[in-house]
Amino acid sequence: MKLVFRLFFKTLRVIIGPVMLLWEFVTRPKGLARQPALQEKVDQQCRDIVLYQYKTCPFCIKVRQEIRRLSLNIERLDAQKEGRNRDDLVHGGGQAKVPCLKITDQAGNSQWLYESDKIIEYLRGHFATG
Numbered sequence: 001m002k003l004v005f006r007l008f009f010k011t012l013r014v015i016i017g018p019v020m021l022l023w024e025f026v027t028r029p030k031g032l033a034r035q036p037a038l039q040e041k042v043d044q045q046c047r048d049i050v051l052y053q054y055k056t057c058p059f060c061i062k063v064r065q066e067i068r069r070l071s072l073n074i075e076r077l078d079a080q081k082e083g084r085n086r087d088d089l090v091h092g093g094g095q096a097k098v099p100c101l102k103i104t105d106q107a108g109n110s111q112w113l114y115e116s117d118k119i120i121e122y123l124r125g126h127f128a129t130g
Helices: 002-026 036-046 058-069 084-093 116-127
Strands: 049-053 075-078 100-104 110-114
Touching: 002 058, 036 116, 049 058, 049 084, 058 116, 075 084, 084 100, 084 110, 100 116, 110 116
Parallel strands: 049 075
Antiparallel strands: 049 100, 100 110
8 A cells, every 4th residue: 555655646746746847937036136246245145055955845946936036046955865965964954854954154053944934034034135
């Protein structure tokens, strides 16, 4: 029975995944326009931020849309499959849960922020002013 459920959900992901990615592309928001000097400053701050995500996760899509809306150049790492990205997420953040924003400060200390709404709140609080 467990195999049947796995097969069902895997088939569902194969069918719905491309539809979700198409919807993300079609509803892509226009980015925030900043002065070049200000955008460079924002880009510098974003170098210390990484988004761990799954490509077709609806909550990850929500965060990616906000990243586009705010014109942020944040590195995105796919943590869905076993490997280094997933291992880093579990080791650093404690959970294999996405979306997760890794924020590293000047001293090299990392904060792992889970939950799409909290991530969006953080991003708006730090980068929404144009």
